Amino acid sequence: xxxxxxxxxxxxxxxxxxxxxxxxxxxxxxxxxxxxxxxxxxxxxxxxxxxxxxxxxxxxxxxxxxxxxxxxxxxxxxxxxxxxxxxxxxxxxxx
Numbered sequence: 707x708x709x710x711x712x713x714x715x716x717x718x719x720x721x722x723x724x725x726x727x728x729x730x731x732x733x734x735x736x737x738x739x740x741x742x743x744x745x746x747x748x749x750x751x752x753x754x755x756x757x758x759x760x761x762x763x764x765x766x767x768x769x770x771x772x773x774x775x776x777x778x779x780x781x782x783x784x785x786x787x788x789x790x791x792x793x794x795x796x797x798x799x800x801x
Contacts (some may be wrong), residue, residue, distance in 0.1 A: 719782070720777060722778075724775040727774055727776055736752050736768060737755075738753065762782055763783050766779070766781075
């Protein structure tokens with residue numbers, strides 16, 4: 707998990723793993739409601755995340771490479787209405 711300033715306009719929250727990754731042909735569909743490649747899953751997690759980010763005037767960027775891992779960048783405007791996100795230089799958290 708990383709949090710960083712992107713100039714004065716945006717803040718980026720990045721979630722990065724080193725798992726199996728997502729096949730390139732599946733990437734365009736991962737935020738579709740009920741899309742899943744796993745039998746025991748519903749396929750709503752990234753759909754809900756994408757909608758929440760969009761409601762905050764942000765964007766969700768997903769990149770992945772098979773057998774290397776996946777990176778999800780949540781890009782949010784630093785200021786929304788009267789609220790401003792305060793971020794120190796750079797915060798890197800490893801979980």
